[in-house]
Amino acid sequence: MKNIIGKSWRDSASLIVLTKRNSEVLSRAEDRGNVNYDILLQTRTSKGTFANSVVFPGGVTESVDGSSRWWDLFRSFGYSNKDFEVFHRPNTITSEIFKNNPIQRHLQLRITAIRETFEELGLLICSRDRKESRDDNLYANVIEGVDLKHWQNRVSKNPEDLITLCEEHQCYPDIWSLYYWSNWLTPITLPKRFDTAFFIAAIKNKPEYLRSSSEVVEVEWLPPQEVLNSERKLQPPQVYELLRLSHVKDIEELITFACERSGHGTHLSYPFVVKAKDGVLFALPGDDLYPSSVDYNDNTTKYIDQTILELRESSKSVHRIESKKNSRCLVIQNYKPEHHIEMENKAYKGFTTA
Template sequence: MKNIIGKSWRDSASLIVLTKRNSELLSRGEDRGGVNYDILLQTRTRSATFANSVVFPGGVTESEDGSPRWLELLKAFGYTKKDLETFHRPDSVINPIFQNNPIQRHFQLRITAIRETFEELGLLICSRKRKEQRTGLWADIIQDIDVKNWQSRVANNPADWITLCEEHQCYPDIWSLHFWSNWLTPLTLPKRFDTAFFVTALENKPKSIGSSSEVVAVEWLSPAEVIHSGKELQPPQLYELNRLAHVKDIEELVKFAREKSGHDTDLIYPVFVKAKDGMFSVLPGDELYPSSVDYNNDNIINYKNKTVLELREASKIIHRVEIVKGKYQLVIQNYKPKHHINMEDMTYPI
């Protein structure tokens, strides 16, 4: 399956960065959906991929992200190849994006996620601590560098990413990143990405973020704040924000993410269904989801004699995004995800 996916989709990584909510802001009693954390979000420029959308930082992987030079750098801080093995559980089914060499792929895509976050936002999730000094839930960040200079250099030449770490005696904090989900862009869209989403958390919000030319705005918001903001969001962001909102405490969320990181999870590939009065996409686990997906064809399913509501009422297990008269809503009923948060039954406008 990975070979089929590889022909049309570019491998990429996206990073969901959490941070503790300021205690003063929490004390105001604002309606934030009950969570005590914020998520780092950026608004892309008109010329960027996913123009004008609010997205998590991330981008396409580069061959340099998997360079053997990284292992040499990590050795200087006490890490070995055996430490990389913690990224993948041997008894777990391998997600498509990690197939062929799961440990190397986990390693490379984490490097990508951290590099892209730095290129886009100037946030350098790196550490100078030796392996034996690393404890706790929180990622380290480095702030004593010339951010603008290095952002430009790394954007122009991905090989300078490791040069940055060598010169500043630090390494990408890959063990603070936890695998969260794997999304595959529908074949019907012109730009297609096979994306690994990771979660990481900062104990304290950085003093400043140095965004790039691809970013017009940077915000720290709770899941509820961004969902209800009216901002333009891509389906993976909408879905993941709704999923994150079900865990209210940041420490509980990070512990969950760390525990599930080594497990496989369903590849989320939306399959479109045409109904009498509209269209919707079914997600893995939905009763209408194909038992076998052909990644070389559009897989559109036709039910032109039934309405969207009729198809919903006839289904026992529902995991879909309905689109009727231009309005979207996430509908879940009797769906239990594999190794992930149970969002319970819901019909939620998005």
């Protein structure tokens, strides 16, 4: 049994936003992995959490993100309790972040992802369509024409003001166009820890204008491989998800897959730290070195008197990040995820991490 007693982390949500790239850019970019989409990325400031890192928009969940006022707002657009059941299928994988009332938690964390994306970048993923008017379009809706400076400041100071914004602009968070993608928990070795639900959404067009907050120094739309091949500073979850995304080249195929797999849930990705003779590796679930029982608050580091390569060669199932001198690679060998993208058996090198 996994131990969560006295947890030392905060729940949070991140949003991976995709949009299709134009044909002119596609034709002249050979180093972009041949994908036809870009991902919305932001670079954090030198102060605060994940300093100088390139991350997806997101942040800590607030109790108001699960307020009954949201249920009232959704009902005013024709939604009923049954419409929320698509978020979680019975008898499926349920990680700890969703254990208590999974449907309510899905609603809350989706709103967290949308609220934080708006606070940080001014992208308001909301809809004005009544339930009976919605089609089967898998793309998320975006509301423009909002006074970004005014509302970003208000929502940043008081998260409940996102409800007020929606009421005044007659819209609601487009939570049905967010698809549950993964769940990562920060290792015990780091001073600040987050249990983060990652969602994915696609929008038809890049907004003409985004307004970043004081926590963000740069906003970019880039394909996954270009980010990985650059010198940008990345955290392990971003590295992993960018590599995973790069295996699907077409945005329509990717978002269709994301929608289908969303209700299945995912196992928690918790990097279990193992020290080797010449570096450190972070074992992930499914790896031979991953323990059968994990205490997420135990700061004892396992040491094995072998090199990283020796440990790799002696393992049958490998699902780990290997770290040497600020250079890391994700190694996959005989690992097949449940209800998710299957990556090749290889060592993914060439990216810079924190």
